Amino acid sequence: MLKKNLKMAIPYTIPVMLGYLSVGMAFGVLVVKSGISIWLGVLMSLFVYAGAMQFVAIQILTSPIHLIQVIFMTLFVNIRHLFYGLSFIERFKRFGVKKQYMIFGLTDETYSLLCGITDKSEDELEDLYFIITLLNQSYWVIGTLIGGLLGSVITFDTTGIDFAMTALFVVIFIEQWLAADKHLPALIGLAAAMISLKFFGPEQMVLPSMLLLFSALLFLNAKMKGGESNG
């Protein structure tokens, strides 16, 4: 059973594998270079498991900073994840205890992968979701470990391999575009991010894009409902 599920899950996760192994390695290298123990790096990949935040964490751990600041920084960097669960509330209700781990592992990439699975029956989804979540985190932890062990010595040129992440998002975007009868939400997402990137810059864009996107979708939702009741 496990073997069959693994065989089904692995192909979905290969793009994330490329991204997580390479970015995880970059994280591991940086951890060691910053004078932090590799085991603290691995500990973060096991229990924090949030890509962008872990890079911020390297700075936090190497400078004197108050716990309150750590908490607010984490809130700020990861707040976008607050919206991801909304897409899975109904589905996860039927899932057993495994859903606790799936909620913990709901990163950007795992969220994208899970959203992208449209050709499976409800019965297959629980195990498939679980294994995908578990595989993704394994890639991240293994990447961290390899990066930490190799230090700065990486023998082949991996420049550009992180594009796998972008390509994954593009493919899922296309799939959702083809499946949707309304394309406005997808365009709102692109526009909100571009506007925020333009006005807030690459380091600050996440929160404004999420807020812009979310209020635009709420507005759209209210407008559509209004339209329906007006006949």
Place this chain on the structure above:
Amino acid sequence: MDKIIAIIAMALVTYGIRLGPFILFGGGKQTPEWVRSIGGVLPPAVMGMLIVYSLKHIEILKVSSSLPVLIAIAVTTVLHLWKRNNLLSILSGTAVYMFLVQRLF
């Protein structure tokens, strides 16, 4: 401050954020209608946002920075519309991108 304490704080806050919607709307009761409809339109919107987010460091006005991205996205898109094979589209797009940034630009 102790590094372990900082890591525990980061872990708890991160998990708390991801758990948030399930606590707010999970329970036995019916999820509010607006949450369900937002949950439905959120994935395409977030995916659009993540595309831009993953390219945030690309300098649009610098050809050597933006052209490889445009070409690689075009390859990924055309291949995907043609074959509808996720893995093929992603691996080819990534290979093209790596070749472009390592050898040509």
